[in-house]
Amino acid sequence: MRAQIMLVLSSVCLCAYPSVAGADMTFVHPGALNTEARLEFVKARILAGEQPWVGEFENILGSASSSRKPHVLIRISSDRDASTARDDALAAYTQALLWVFTGEEVYARRSIAILEAWSTFQGFTEGSDEDKLRAGWLGSVFAEAAEIMRSCGGLNDVQITGLKSMFRRSFYPHLKTASTWNGNVDLTQIEALLAIAVFNEDQTEFKLGLARLVQRNPAYFYLRNDAQETRAIAGDGGNAERFWFNPVTWVDGLTQETCRDGGHHSQFGLGSALNAAEIAWNQGIDVYTANTLRYTSAMELLASQLLAGNVSTCADRVATGSRYNTWEVGYNHYHNRQGLDLPNTKKLIVEQIRTRSERASWNLVYETLTHAGFPDNPGEIKP
Numbered sequence: 001m002r003a004q005i006m007l008v009l010s011s012v013c014l015c016a017y018p019s020v021a022g023a024d025m026t027f028v029h030p031g032a033l034n035t036e037a038r039l040e041f042v043k044a045r046i047l048a049g050e051q052p053w054v055g056e057f058e059n060i061l062g063s064a065s066s067s068r069k070p071h072v073l074i075r076i077s078s079d080r081d082a083s084t085a086r087d088d089a090l091a092a093y094t095q096a097l098l099w100v101f102t103g104e105e106v107y108a109r110r111s112i113a114i115l116e117a118w119s120t121f122q123g124f125t126e127g128s129d130e131d132k133l134r135a136g137w138l139g140s141v142f143a144e145a146a147e148i149m150r151s152c153g154g155l156n157d158v159q160i161t162g163l164k165s166m167f168r169r170s171f172y173p174h175l176k177t178a179s180t181w182n183g184n185v186d187l188t189q190i191e192a193l194l195a196i197a198v199f200n201e202d203q204t205e206f207k208l209g210l211a212r213l214v215q216r217n218p219a220y221f222y223l224r225n226d227a228q229e230t231r232a233i234a235g236d237g238g239n240a241e242r243f244w245f246n247p248v249t250w251v252d253g254l255t256q257e258t259c260r261d262g263g264h265h266s267q268f269g270l271g272s273a274l275n276a277a278e279i280a281w282n283q284g285i286d287v288y289t290a291n292t293l294r295y296t297s298a299m300e301l302l303a304s305q306l307l308a309g310n311v312s313t314c315a316d317r318v319a320t321g322s323r324y325n326t327w328e329v330g331y332n333h334y335h336n337r338q339g340l341d342l343p344n345t346k347k348l349i350v351e352q353i354r355t356r357s358e359r360a361s362w363n364l365v366y367e368t369l370t371h372a373g374f375p376d377n378p379g380e381i382k383p
Contacts, residue, residue: 025203030151031282032144032195033275033329034370039148041374043101052354056369057101059359065094067110070117077125082134088114089138090360092145097366100152108154115146115155119162123170129181132189135174139192140275140363143167147199167196172205178212180235183220183256184269186212188363191272194279206283213276213287220269221294222254249313253297262311262318263302270298271326271364278329278371288333296334296342299327303344306352323357328367332374 030036045053060066068091071084095111098104124131146163149155155163175193179185190212197206218226219233222244236243245259257265274295277287288295305311309320327349334340354368 025206025283027198027201028283029198030147032147032198032279033282034144034148035282036151038370038374039097039100039152042370045373046101052368052372056359056366056372060094060366060369061098063094065091065360066098066107068095068114069110070114072114072117072120074120074122075125076123076131076134076138082138085118085134085138086141086362088118089141089145090365092118093141093148093365096145096148096152096154097369099154100148108149111145111149112154112159115142115149115163116159118142119159119166121166121170124174127174129179129185132174132177132179133181133185135171136185136188136190136192136272137362139167139171139175140188140195140272141365143192143195143199147195150199164200167200171196176205176208178216178234182260182265182269183216183233184265184272186216187220187269187272187276190216191276191279191363194276198279198283209276210280210285210287213273213280217273217291217294220256220273221291221298222250222256223252223294223297224250246315247313248315251301251313252293253299253301254313255298255302258302258305258311259314259316259318261322262314262320263306264319264322266298266302267322267324267326268362268364270295270302270330271324271367274326274330274333275363278333281333288338292334292338292340295330296340299330299334300342300344303327303342303348307344307348323352324361324364325353325357325359325367326364327353328371332371336374 030039042053046057065087068087071088073081073084076082076085092111092114095107095114099107099111124134146155150160171192175189175196179189190209193205193209197209215233218230219236231240244254244256247254247259255266255269257269277291277295280287306320306323311318311320327345331342331345331349335342335346359366
């Protein structure tokens with residue numbers, strides 16, 4: 001891993017950090033959610049036949065995404081269109097990973113064919129909050145696939161230029177303005193904005209994504225020591241109780257959507273926030289440290305609720321059945337890199353996430369494969 005000074009972002013305006021807000025950035029590639037060191041680590045674990053990596057690799061190798069061809073659309077105007085695009089984005093990412101892990105050029109050709117076909121995409125038809133959500137979901141995965149193929153001997157300069165133009169034309173208009181729906185949408189937009197900005201080498205949009213994350217964090221992840229005014233955000237209607245779905249107990253780690261559905265949307269919000277922090281980390285900017293208590297409290301509280309099947313912070317009983325293949329990014333950072341003990345999160349990952357979670361759900365994709373047990377420094381591997 002490259003030697004680099006990590007810049008720390010606190011929950012204040014980015015203008016307090018001129019090295020982030022004003023100075024030129026030099027982007028690292030690949031450097032969205034995955035880095036060269038991470039991909040090589042996973043490849044080595046697969047070749048050694050180690051779990052959980054080899055099992056996850058075999059799953060994607062045998063999936064429909066490993067051989068899917070492009071189904072490009074000119075515009076997306078329905079849930080059906082979005083699902084088609086989702087499956088293409090997932091296939092491009094799956095095949096990019098398979099190219100790196102196997103070295104078989106057929107996967108590189110397939111991934112590039114999908115990405116090149118989607119460079120003609122013209123955008124979303126309505127400009128609604130639904131389109132902002134779709135742009136976040138799809139942009140995150142298309143950008144990650146493009147970033148890997150750009151950096152690992154795949155895309156040529158013409159193809160890169162075409163994809164950059166497509167992202168600016170078709171995704172930026174729906175990502176640059178925050179959704180006023182529940183916070184998981186904005187967090188998903190932020191992840192996509194950062195991932196695309198890395199591929200596009202776009203300092204302006206990268207910094208916008210970081211500024212949005214600073215603003216959204218206290219409005220989505222509750223800490224009792226936050227100033228009241230930092231929790232206010234566009235879309236809350238000036239009524240925090242209602243916006244947070246009327247929790248009966250306000251505790252550190254409560255999310256804005258905990259009492260909405262007991263973990264479904266909270267996992268998307270938490271996963272997207274941690275993915276955004278990881279992308280920033282890979283570009284030399286430390287969002288994690290200033291948010292250690294915020295993010296780890298959210299991870300441990302939500303994990304405990306999912307393990308118990310009971311969300312005691314809420315007035316009404318809410319479902320806790322959904323499991324997505326997220327959690328690994330945050331656990332890898334705070335446990336493997338920082339050495340923090342997160343027992344609820346570990347138990348949830350080992351007993352439920354790795355055994356029965358959806359491996360690919362919109363922007364929460366293959367995290368056990370790509371982010372399990374990578375400490376970013378020599379020493380013991382902790383799967």
